[in-house]
Amino acid sequence: MTQTGLAPADASPVSRVRAPGGLVLLVLSLLWLAREMWAAHASIARNLDDPAVAISSVALALPGVITASLVAGVAAGLFAALRLAARTEPATDGVADGAVDDPSETPAEPAASPWPGLAARVARRAAVTGGVGLVVGVVAAGVILVAYGATSAVRGLAITTALAALIGGALAAAPVRITRAGVAGVLVVFLTTAVLTIFQEPLKSLFGAADTVRSQSAAAGWFSLTSALVGGLAAGVTAYLCLRRAGLRWPMFLLAGAAPGLLYVVAEIITRLGGAQLLRVASGFSSWDAFAISYLGENRINFALAVGFLGGIIAMVLHGRTLKPAHEDDSEAAAQPPSTS
Template sequence: MSEADSEVIAGETAWQGPERAPSRGILLAIAGLAWMAAMLWSARATITGRGDAAMEVTSTAYAMPGAVSASLVAGAAVALAVVTSLTRGGRTVRFAAATGTGLVLGLLGGLTIITINTDGWIYAVVGGTIAAAATIGGALAGFRYPRITAAVCWGAIGVFLVGVVLSFLQHDLLPVFGARDTSSSRADAANYFGFAQGALGGLAAGLIVYRVLRRARHRTGVDLRWPLYALAGAGPGLLLVVGEALTRTAGARVLELAGKVSELELTVQQMLSGSRLNNGLIVLFVGAFTAMVAVGRTLGSPTAPAETAPEQPADPDEIERAARDEEAKPVGSRTDD
């Protein structure tokens, strides 16, 4: 085996090593469960607090996207904690355990919505969508690089916290974006506010992902390649996009029913759906760019080649002595040029 082949094998071993024994992520699992529980409790309280049937339908449509996104992250976080606690089993066993954990968590989460009214199909649709989201999140934890999954989950929680803080400050911030007494100015300000929220969320996601992966590097001694930093930075936005896709597909009947309440409600649902998708895409690209720039600043510049020492000028006495020695040699033994 050549020296180059040995270096390649050693590099691959160091590359895969830390992925086999990441941290258990108990704190991440608790944070993910807390987020999911909070969103499900809020959704249930909002839905059951409406006495009118039409308002109950629209409240369900409003609450579903947040519960789906939280279920995605919670499924991945809890499944990651379960998988990393396994000491035996190959990749297939770990993937099955992760997917099963997400499914169980999703079924438990879906029951909290279905039990609102077991005779209403709308709650069964929402519960099934939540179960599907948690199952997909659990499957993500069974992939090859659990440290990336953990970083993505932390980044997604950071995006959620940024959204919570900005929602409390929205009334005070809208005038900064040009909101006046006219409806058009308020609509434009809301659009600008949405873009700013996505950008800040993406910035927070990229920085959080970078810090989580750097801490894993200090703990294991082996770093990831820089494209994976960009992929992890894009992960929280990708989860938002996947959550919106689930809301539009698995929960499409709920949105359609809410849109039939009135023309105004249909317009609102379309605007909210487009806003959620745009927010997810902004978080995706800004998060990837932020993580890539953050890790790029830490990459060392190529080592400059060592400067060769300048040649010393030859001593004239040495040249003259060598010429005399050459002339003193017999003719046959002289070196031909």
């Protein structure tokens, strides 16, 4: 059969994904959330004697906890979606060997209008995944309230954390392949950022940090750019590795590579909306607090956009390198001897 355009070199009649399992991603995401909550606890506990500093500590810890809670909610929803697929599509889901077909892509019987059935399946899965994400968020919020007490600032942190996990769970109603690649990608981005942070001072010295404020600011900017570039590269490579044998078209690779950056953007939106009152109070203590909160917020947005853009482009380019022109496929097909039956 003659094909037009570019075709995947490894496309197969039955498209399957081999990637980290849902349980592995859930455990890693929960460990990330526990790590962020522990870091927040250490920062807040040191400043309990000074209410103003304690509130500032909560405000500075909020973005990290919210991002980790969002990702944990997505991972929990993904795990629930995979279990749901295992029950509803036992013949094709391949859960046991780590190869999962997205239930939303399973061929259905011809119908006059497929949209009502598709909408019902998506709504049912969103209800399941969102509910599981909410369970994770409620548990995390309970831990926060028990650890810090029920002050207004802590209540805001707890509620926003639960909300982030709920939204993350609902996002897991997206196609399984994209969700899995996005969670794996954001975890790898977090790991690369943590490793770079360990070497932050040597890197800033390499970028020209000296005793002046100007040189330190410039070095910090170069360090942020390096973190974003490395994170985008990690996101793109991870997405490609997760989807390379799925037989999908390039837009799916673009979306999967951009998914970690999109999750960071969603986390920042939740932080600014859910924690608006807390951030406003913390910014009012001093001009330095206001500058720090504003500066860090802008850095997070720039980081998320860079990771999303670069990750999507890299995943798409890596996929493109595996494609062969259609005329090569036609030549290979013509070279094969005709089959006899």
